[in-house]
Amino acid sequence: MEIKLAYGKNGLSINLNRNWDVTVIEPRYINEIADPVQILQNALRDPIGVPALSEIVGHHDRIGIVFSDITRPTPNEIIITQIIKELDQISPENIILYNALGTHRSNTEPELRCMLGDDLVDHYRIIQNNAFEKLSQVYLGKSSFGHDIWLNKDLMECDLIILTGFIEPHFFAGFSGGCKALMPGMAGLITVLGNHGFDMISHPRATWGMTEGNPIWQEINEVSDKSKPLFLVNVTLNKNKKITGVFCGDLKKAYAAGCDFVREFSMVPVTRPFDIVITTNSGYPLDMNLYQSIKGISAASRVVRKGGIIILAAECSDGIPEHGCYRQLLQAAKNPRNLLQSIEKKGFEQQDQWQVQIQAQIQLMAEVFVYSPNLSDAQITEAMFKPCRSIEQLVSEKIKITGPNVRICVLPEGPQSIPYLID
Secondary structure (H helix, E strand, C coil): CEEEECCCCCCEEEECCCCCEEEECCCCCCCCCCCHHHHHHHHHHCCECCCCHHHCCCCCCCEEEEEECCCCCCCHHHHHHHHHHHCCCCCHHHEEEEEECCCCCCCCHHHHHHHHCHHHHHHCEEEECCCCCHHHEEEEEECCCCCEEEEEHHHHCCCEEEEEEECCEECCCEECCHHHHCCCCCECHHHHHHHCCHHHHHCCCCCCCCCCCCHHHHHHHHHHHCCCCEEEEEEEECCCCCEEEEEEECHHHHHHHHHHHHHHHHEEEECCCEEEEEEECCCCCCCCCCCCCHHHHHHHHCCEEEEEEEEEECCCCCCCCCCCCHHHHHHHCCCHHHHHHHHCCCCCCCCCHHHHHHHHHHHCCEEEEEECCCCCHHHHHHCCCEECCCHHHHHHHHHHHHCCCCEEEEECCHHHCEEEECC
16 A cells, blocks of 8 residues: 655655555645635735725835745745735835744745745845844733733834734644734744743643634734734645635634634544554645654644554654754653653743653653654654654564554644544
């Protein structure tokens, strides 16, 4: 049985024995919309819950357009180009593009040109959020959770903020897109640390597909309520990274419609857990590094049995990566349990702790292997995973040990399809 996994830019084919008990779980495929430019134009002129974009801006308004960074497959160029066409009454110097990095590294000029196209890079001012530079942020008070809210100062000086992005299931915020572009995208480190703290991540409703009752998403929405006027332009994508839906207008109404759309084709019920789950992180650019690929492992963890095996296939062209504190946190811990004990101590706050927390929680209930030729065995082991150099061989070896009745699940698109157990 040949199965094509979303892996890097070109995919990865694996061949599993047809006699094995294999279940493949994928999101329901949706064809791309025939004319995304026209559909975007229509949505901007007839948005959900608010007047047309061109009608809610003044000639002298300062407009901030927030876009996703290189780790997301958002079709930024087509989205932003159409937005700017609807803002033809605004002079280019009053339109600023903001790269919602959160705590990620800055994107290089070649990366920006790849994401936005030469015309946008050459003709518009681009500001990349720096969560670590306090002077670039402004204080907006505290959330109901007691966390300080700091957002990019330059962005907050805009008269209208347009949040762009794409909606997909998210492993602790419920869904991506929406006001996640604002927080963590354009937030200061202290705000991200509060929202992604140990207790917030540990909450049972801080998981895939959950927004109501999810404290992380609730606080993200509170941050948006303290911001300047917001206008949403979100899209949904299929496995080929083509636009399948456009959701524009009022932040909450348009976003809710987008989440409902994604939930319908991505959430898949499962009646019994599996012994082995093979997963990905949806290919490039989402599997650029091991840090991002924890999402794919998290998706698999929802349907693997306690004591079972998860096998992640991720290209990791950007390595562990070297930037951030993910690698540092892993190297400082003896094992997953020790790592969790360190993070949960009162007063502990460090960038990327949320990612290692989720990783450690999964590793306490399942054995996790990583297939990635771009990472050495030593790098994978340092990250507390087990190296895998052949997915087929590893599965075969495990079946020889445990017997032929092993139940295997494959998530070719990783977190684009979210399986969940039902009674």
